[in-house]
Amino acid sequence: MEQANPLRPDGESKGGVLAHLERLETQVSRSRKQSEELQSLQAQEGALGTKIHKLRHLRDELRAALWHRRGNVKACIANVEPNRTVEVNEEEALEEKLENVKAVLQAYHFTGLSGKLTSRGVCVCINTAFEGNLLDSYFVDLVIQKPLRIHHHSVPVFIPLEEIAAKYLQTNIQHFLFSLCEYLNAYSGRKYQADRLQSDFAALLTGPLQRNPLCNLLSFTYKLDPGGQSFLFCARLLYKDLTATLPTDVTVTCQGGEALSTSWEEQRASHETLFCTKPLHQVFASFARREKLDESGLLIDCFHCTGNTSAK
Amino acid sequence: MDETVAEFIKRTILKIPMNELTTILKAWDFLSENQLQTVNFRQRKESVVQHLIHLCEEKRASLNDAALLDIIYTQFHQHQKVWDVFQMSKGPGEDVDLFDMKQFKNSFKKILQRALKNVTVSFRETEENAIWIRIAWGTQYTKPNQYKPTYVVYYPQTPYAFKSSSTLRRNTPLLGQALTIASKHHQIVKMDLRSRYLDSLKAIVFKQYNQTFETHNSTTPLQERSLGLDINMDSRIIHENKVEKERVQRITQETFGDYSQPQLEFAQYKLETKFKSDLNGSILAEREEPLRCLIKFSSPHLLEALKSLAPAALFSRIQKLLCYSASHSQGTQDPSSYIPLYPRC
Numbered sequence: 166m167e168q169a170n171p172l173r174p175d176g177e178s179k180g181g182v183l184a185h186l187e188r189l190e191t192q193v194s195r196s197r198k199q200s201e202e203l204q205s206l207q208a209q210e211g212a213l214g215t216k217i218h219k220l221r222h223l224r225d226e227l228r229a230a231l232w233h234r235r236g237n238v239k240a241c242i243a244n245v246e247p248n249r250t251v252e253v254n255e256e257e258a259l260e261e262k263l264e265n266v267k268a269v270l271q272a273y274h275f276t277g278l279s280g281k282l283t284s285r286g287v288c289v290c291i292n293t294a295f296e297g298n299l300l301d302s303y304f305v306d307l308v309i310q311k312p313l314r315i316h317h318h319s320v321p322v323f324i325p326l327e328e329i330a331a332k333y334l335q336t337n338i339q340h341f342l343f344s345l346c347e348y349l350n351a352y353s354g355r356k357y358q359a360d361r362l363q364s365d366f367a368a369l370l371t372g373p374l375q376r377n378p379l380c381n382l383l384s385f386t387y388k389l390d391p392g393g394q395s396f397l398f399c400a401r402l403l404y405k406d407l408t409a410t411l412p413t414d415v416t417v418t419c420q421g422g423e424a425l426s427t428s429w430e431e432q433r434a435s436h437e438t439l440f441c442t443k444p445l446h447q448v449f450a451s452f453a454r455r456e457k458l459d460e461s462g463l464l465i466d467c468f469h470c471t472g473n474t475s476a477k
Numbered sequence: 478m479d480e481t482v483a484e485f486i487k488r489t490i491l492k493i494p495m496n497e498l499t500t501i502l503k504a505w506d507f508l509s510e511n512q513l514q515t516v517n518f519r520q521r522k523e524s525v526v527q528h529l530i531h532l533c534e535e536k537r538a539s540l541n542d543a544a545l546l547d548i549i550y551t552q553f554h555q556h557q558k559v560w561d562v563f564q565m566s567k568g569p570g571e572d573v574d575l576f577d578m579k580q581f582k583n584s585f586k587k588i589l590q591r592a593l594k595n596v597t598v599s600f601r602e603t604e605e606n607a608i609w610i611r612i613a614w615g616t617q618y619t620k621p622n623q624y625k626p627t628y629v630v631y632y633p634q635t636p637y638a639f640k641s642s643s644t645l646r647r648n649t650p651l652l653g654q655a656l657t658i659a660s661k662h663h664q665i666v667k668m669d670l671r672s673r674y675l676d677s678l679k680a681i682v683f684k685q686y687n688q689t690f691e692t693h694n695s696t697t698p699l700q701e702r703s704l705g706l707d708i709n710m711d712s713r714i715i716h717e718n719k720v721e722k723e724r725v726q727r728i729t730q731e732t733f734g735d736y737s738q739p740q741l742e743f744a745q746y747k748l749e750t751k752f753k754s755d756l757n758g759s760i761l762a763e764r765e766e767p768l769r770c771l772i773k774f775s776s777p778h779l780l781e782a783l784k785s786l787a788p789a790a791l792f793s794r795i796q797k798l799l800c801y802s803a804s805h806s807q808g809t810q811d812p813s814s815y816i817p818l819y820p821r822c
Contacts, residue, residue, distance in 0.1 A: 270693040281691050288691045304690040317687045323574075323606075323634035377576040378606040378634045384577070405573050 275299070278346055285309065286316070291346050293353035295410065296444070300353040305345070313338065323378045324348055325407075347408040354410035354444075355380035361446035369449060371397055381407060383445070386420065389432075389452055396420065396429060402440060415440045478534045485623050486533055486543045489550055490526050497553060498525070504549050507542050508532050544599035544623075548611045551628055551641075552603075556673040558628065558641040562682055563653065565636045565662035574661065576633040578602070584659035585610070592651055597621045607632050614648050630675065631656065637682050638665075639675060669745060677739030687736050729784060738784065743775035 273279035280289045286309035293300045305318040305326075312335055320326045326345065333341035359380050362370070368391040375384040381404035388395050396419050403414040417437045419429060439448045493501055495518070502513060512532045518525055533542075551558065567574075586598045595615025602608050610629040615621035628641040629652065638656055640649075653665040672678050680686040749767040776782040 267693065273693075279693075281693055283691050290690070290692055304692075306690060317684060319685070319688055319690065322632065322637075322683045322685075375578060377578065378632075379574070379576075381573065382575045382577055384579075403575055405575070407573055 274302070277350070278342060289342060291342075291349050293350045295350070295354035295357045298357065300357060303349055320345070320349070321352075321378070324352060351406075351408045351410050352379060355404060358410070358445040359383060362449060365446060366449040366453065369452060379404075379407065381405070383412075387449075387452075389455070398433065398436065400436070400440060402445075410444065412441060478538055479540070481623075482538060482540050482543050483530055483534065485540075486538060486546060487526055487530055488624070489543065489546050490529055491522070493550060495522060495525075501546075501549055501553060502529075505542075505546050507538065507546070508536065512536075540597060540623075541599055544597060544611055544613070544626075545601060547623075547626065548599060548601045548609050548628070551611075552601075552609065555675045559671060559673055560630075560639045560675050560678055561642050562668040562670040562678055563638045563640060563656075563665050564668050565638070565657055565660065565665045567636075567661070568663045571661075574634050576660070578608070578633070581608075581633070581659050585655050588655040588658060589651065593617070593648075595619065595621050597623065597626075612648075612652065614645055627652065629656065631660070632683075633660070635683070636662065639678060642671070672740065672742055674740040677741060680739040681741070686739050689736065738778070738780035741779040742777065743773055744779060745774075746772045748772055 270279075270281075274290065274292050277292050277294065278289070279292070280287045283306065286307045288304060288306045290302055290304050292302045303318070303320050305320065306316040308314050308316045315326075315330060315334070318326065324345075325348070329341060329344050329348070333344060359374060359376050362385075363374050366387075369387050369389070371386045371388055373385075376382070383402040384400070386397050386399050388397050399418045399420055401416045402412040404411075405413040415437050417433050417440070419433055436448075439451070443451075490498070498518065499513070502508060508529070512535075516525060516528050516532070582600050589596045589598055589612065593615060594617055597611075597613040597615075599611045600608055601611075608631050610631065611626050612629070613621035613623045613626045625643060625645060627643045627645070627648070629638055630640075631638040640652070657663065657665045668682075670678060670681065748770045750770065751767050752764065774783075
């Protein structure tokens, strides 16, 4: 190792010292820079740190506000809900009332005469019935104007609607409706009797039932017992009163035209009375029962007879 | 079986299209099920016809049976004929109509047979309370011509009868008389209604063209018809005459309704009117007597055509014309009574 020689020339030691000083200077400036950088970094770090704090604080505030709001809304809902259920109940009650009213209006059909308001008047519905059986319905759509007129209807063509309207429609509408009801109910009743005779007692009829559209003229031949030989009766029923369900004229004859024994003559006369006083199918029902009575020979069936003839 | 009868049945069956043959034969109910089953309907038509004639011969078909087959064929092909409408009337204070079908048939036949010795009359009742009458006309010296019959459809206990228009017009008065007397009426008048469509004539004459009624049972509310003014149209477009359009729409709706219209082919109105003129001294205006005119509307489906005029905005003009003719026609029956669909003015 070279010892520093004090007797060396200055150049070498100066170069050494100056260079040493330079090195020290750069060292200092470097460390100064570093410390400056460090400081700025620290400052930045500090700033960011405070920013983070601020943001966290803000976040917490917002969260708190949110919870608060939700809490409010829930409270509101809790307040509102009892009101809503009340509304729903009212609505249900109204609907129920509406259904009731509708049902009542529909049930009016059973009174036989009902109606519904239309945009230009009223649509009247006539529901016919006979002996507790509900039969066909007919409609008349009236236009309320001066003069009152029928717009359209479903009344059959052979019912004298125009005649009845000409008589009563303008002056007394109630009378018009009741008169029409009478005609239609009577027609329905006659039709019902004829239909029942054809369907239920075909065994007692020996030929087709002759009828006309209004069912006011019926002509048929029948016998009293379905199987065996008995006299054939010819019946001709005229219903001259179109508002009635019972005939006005009845003619019963025995086929063959020979003179009848008194018992058959009595029967014939009794049949005439029966047809005049009782509905057609009931008369035939009594014929059928009488047959059973003859066959069985028991008196018990009498109770059925009397029981039914008294009930109308 | 008579040769003429055989020929008649053969020609009738030949007219029937193959797809309707079994239905019509069943409705005829002359050949039994067993007999019909022996026929092979898949053959050529001539062979089928031959077989059927053979079966009819076996069963000894009469002229009446043949006439019945002809009636059934016509019932299935109603629109091949043109139908006129006749209205009968009774005297005032007449008794209740106690219609007896047997009596009517006998009476009708007797009247025709008394007047013309040679005439074939056949009847067939339908379920809708109508009676179809077929008349084949002959004269004192010639046999009835079975190929040009007249058909009458009468609805008992109503004043209406429908008659197929035929070329043999000279028999119409006799036919009218027979119908009137047999049905116990006094008078018969021909109405100014004519159509191929019997159902439409029935609908008009019996006023049964609209069979929908409002009741409390119906759940579908009456729909509001769109005015034809589309919702898709630009809202900036305003219809100046919207009120008028709505009025026309409403009147059309009330007059024609929502149902399908009876099929009328033409409507004719007699009109007596005076000529109006602004010029004084016009020859036509000075006429004392009113001018008599005949207005005729014709179309394949007249009422639908009129109904569709409403959107075309011609409706008000037609309406005015009809009202005018209704109020001014004198000496003829009120046309609004034939077509009771139009609003009274």
